[in-house]
Amino acid sequence: MSDIITVKNLVEVYSDGTKAVDDISFNVQEGEFFGFLGPNGAGKSTTIKILTTLLRKTSGTIKVAGLDIFNDAAQIRKIIGVQSQETTVDGDLTGRENITLQGHFHQMTTEDIKKRVDELLVLVGLESAAEKRARNYSGGMKKRLDLATALVHKPKILFLDEPTTGLDPQSRSAIWSYLEKLNKENGITIFLTTQYLEEADKLCKRLSIIDAGKIVASGSPSELKADIGADSIRISLENCSRDNAKAKELIKTMNNVNQIVDSEECITVYAKNAGLLIADIVRALDSSDIRISSVTFSQPSLDDVFMKHTGKRIRTEELVKAPSAIWGGARR
Ligand code: ADP
Ligand code: MG
Numbered sequence: 168m169s170d171i172i173t174v175k176n177l178v179e180v181y182s183d184g185t186k187a188v189d190d191i192s193f194n195v196q197e198g199e200f201f202g203f204l205g206p207n208g209a210g211k212s213t214t215i216k217i218l219t220t221l222l223r224k225t226s227g228t229i230k231v232a233g234l235d236i237f238n239d240a241a242q243i244r245k246i247i248g249v250q251s252q253e254t255t256v257d258g259d260l261t262g263r264e265n266i267t268l269q270g271h272f273h274q275m276t277t278e279d280i281k282k283r284v285d286e287l288l289v290l291v292g293l294e295s296a297a298e299k300r301a302r303n304y305s306g307g308m309k310k311r312l313d314l315a316t317a318l319v320h321k322p323k324i325l326f327l328d329e330p331t332t333g334l335d336p337q338s339r340s341a342i343w344s345y346l347e348k349l350n351k352e353n354g355i356t357i358f359l360t361t362q363y364l365e366e367a368d369k370l371c372k373r374l375s376i377i378d379a380g381k382i383v384a385s386g387s388p389s390e391l392k393a394d395i396g397a398d399s400i401r402i403s404l405e406n407c408s409r410d411n412a413k414a415k416e417l418i419k420t421m422n423n424v425n426q427i428v429d430s431e432e433c434i435t436v437y438a439k440n441a442g443l444l445i446a447d448i449v450r451a452l453d454s455s456d457i458r459i460s461s462v463t464f465s466q467p468s469l470d471d472v473f474m475k476h477t478g479k480r481i482r483t484e485e486l487v488k489a490p491s492a493i494w495g496g497a498r499r
Contacts, residue, residue: 307338
């Protein structure tokens with residue numbers, strides 16, 4: 168498969184001196200579902216704005232469908248669809264009118280627009296709300312309408328900037344299924360940014376993890392997770408500051424332990440077959456009078472990948488839901 172987006176050494180420095188994107192390179196293949204995963208302020212929107220010709224790059228080389236981002240901007244705009252982070256829905260217009268208006272912007276014929284609008288309303292499940300003013304739509308409906316308007320001219324490449332941020336889980340999974348359909352059935356190349364690990368993991372065939380303007384890791388979700396090479400056990404202690412060092416001493420001597428790091432819970436242990444180790448850890452700490460408040464076990468997630476490369480966690484509501492709690496009380 169050939170590359171449809173190539174980015175080499177992209178740098179973006181805003182006029183106030185903020186280096187939002189710091190020398191990133193990546194490529195997206197035709198038909199691929201590609202993701203940019205990173206926390207707030209990582210540089211995701213900046214990158215997407217440059218790729219969609221809305222913002223001028225400071226330096227670097229970018230090709231979209233073989234076209235130059237600066238010289239061929241008008242041609243690029245014809246073949247891409249863009250859903251920006253802020254919804255662009257016009258509340259005074261109905262859902263149908265919003266999509267129709269976008270069709271006119273793309274200079275489609277009235278007949279083509281009508282047919283396409285009907286199709287899109289079905290695709291995003293807004294047929295029954297089509298004649299309602301968009302200001303009365305829920306957040307999820309607005310995002311779905313935004314997605315439909317981005318698709319009106321049948322783009323080859325769809326750029327989505329955090330399409331599900333702030334949505335409830337149900338609306339989020341509805342959007343996931345429309346996106347998967349567009350990618351699998353219609354062969355649209357999708358470039359998506361997200362802060363949600365679960366979203367990147369589920370949708371993206373390949374992704375780059377971005378933090379503070381730099382790409383810290385790239386690959387398929389399974390490659391990235393396999394690279395961690397270990398499960399994790401997160402241990403929180405009743406008195407972390409007092410017992411942390413002693414607990415680490417005890418755990419260090421156990422078999423199959425790869426790495427022990429300080430983490431927000433207190434201690435995170437990376438180990439092969441960590442499930443087998445939990446009982447040993449609990450017993451050892453218990454017999455040394457170190458009181459544990461909880462132990463959670465998880466197989467590697469993209470958050471562990473992020474942690475490994477940045478020493479931080481991506482903070483989203485997904486993290487509030489603890490992974491399967493094996494022993495002890497709730498986290499935080
Ligand atoms: P993300 O979309 O990943 O949250 P952004 O691309 O929006 O990140 O922002 C990257 C960095 O650039 C942040 O530090 C942000 O504050 C900064 N930034 C974004 N837009 C501007 C701007 N117009 N002027 C100056 N700094 C900006
Ligand atoms: Mg953003």
